[in-house]
Amino acid sequence: MTELRIGTYRYEHTAALVDGTVAIEGVDASFETAPLVSDVFERMVRGDFDVAELGLTYFLRTFDLDVAPFLALPIFPNRNFRHSAIFVNTASGITDPRDLAGKTVGEFALYGHDPGVWVKGILADEHDVTPDRCRWVVGGTNHPIPSFGWIPQPVPAGVDVRHAEDGETLGALLETGEIDALISVDVPQSLVDGSPRIARLYPDHVAVEREYYRRTGIFPMMHVVAIRKELAADAGLVRAIYRAFAESKEITARQYREGALKQHMGVMTPWFSALFAENRRLLGEDWWPYGVGANRTAVDTFLRYHHEQGLSARLLTSEDIFVPALLGT
CATH class of the missing domain: 3.40.190.10 (Periplasmic binding protein-like II)
Structure with missing residues (x-):
């Protein structure tokens, strides 16, 4: 054996x-x-x-x-389908994926976590929003996460990426408007609690994700x-x-x-x-x-x-x- x-x-x-x-x-x-x-x-x-x-x-x-x-x-x-993983500050003016260009976007855990790769790829393919058109802040959504040192952390030239400060969470930064949007496997706790300051970019994300599957055949x-x-x-x-x-x-x-x-x-x-x-x-x-x-x-x-x-x-x-x-x- x-x-x-x-x-x-x-x-x-x-x-x-x-x-x-x-x-x-x-x-x-x-x-x-x-x-x-x-x-x-x-x-x-x-x-x-x-x-x-x-x-x-x-x-x-x-x-x-x-x-x-x-x-x-x-x-x-x-x-998991990932259009539901994009969250926005409701005062940011982001109502369409193309509005993410020029904005500061949080990302859970590391630059290019699995949902982030899918979301960035879809944004680039379908809305011409490539990663270099945003500024990126990496960290934990509901709890602080230190930078992972046990796996390579490549960041391409021309892309602005920084880690959140010690003690900061991306959910809190999104609620206060210090970041405009967030791509995260974790749902911000304040959204679950009913905060009016945070919303999903796609309110009817289930319909969007079903249409994505019909069109592409991809279940990410x-x-x-x-x-x-x-x-x-x-x-x-x-x-x-x-x-x-x-x-x-x-x-x-x-x-x-x-x-x-x-x-x-x-x-x-x-x-x-x-x-x-x-x-x-x-x-x-x-x-x-x-x-x-x-x-x-x-x-x-x-x-x-x-x-x-x-x-x-x-x-x-x-x-x-x-x-x-x-x-x-």
Whole structure:
């Protein structure tokens, strides 16, 4: 049996792996998680895990190290539509994406966090707002975050980026108007509390995101599962890991499909069955796909955005980043 230390956040679709319901064939796996998924990322980069969930940008930045330590399995534990991740100060005059040009924009955690790469790419592609047309302040949204020193932090020439001061939060800076807008995986607490000073750029972001999917076919992924290169050469091992993650996901998907027959009475959210049916019509039976084929368009788009934003020294391809044994998935 191969012994592996595996790090992942405990999502509903990874729970069967973490609790041992699903085993990885031929592997004695020790699963570990953390309250913050970024802690899993850091531990993987520092060498604590053999296999682990990594934010896509964190993973891709390692390709510019002297020796890139990881390859990716086409498993995407975290994905989310990201038009909803843009917040504005209501006195800033920003009512259209093009209004972001010339403004000071906060960004969660680091310049080019996973939602930020997606949002900046969409703003550039569809609204001609490139990163060099804004000023950037990096930090924590609801709690101060120090600068990450465990991963490369490239900033392209011509882009104005600074870290928030000690003790500052981007949510507070947005509410006071010291920054005009914010791109963040975390929702500002003051917005949740009903502050009139903060709003989403897209009030009906669900409709915007559904239209984006209809037009592009992209359901943006944030994270991937990375494996150390010395293990990636074992085709049987990587296929076993892939199958186990897929089986764990299928257990959860099946619960949703079968739950529809009972109007999802085990779910606390009212009208959830109607939402599930609408999502299923739009996204299809496999609404959270793994594998290279079903995700190549989205992955290639992220790789292009990452390079265009100065976060990758060269334009990477799926063939560069995924383990060879799983390129046919």
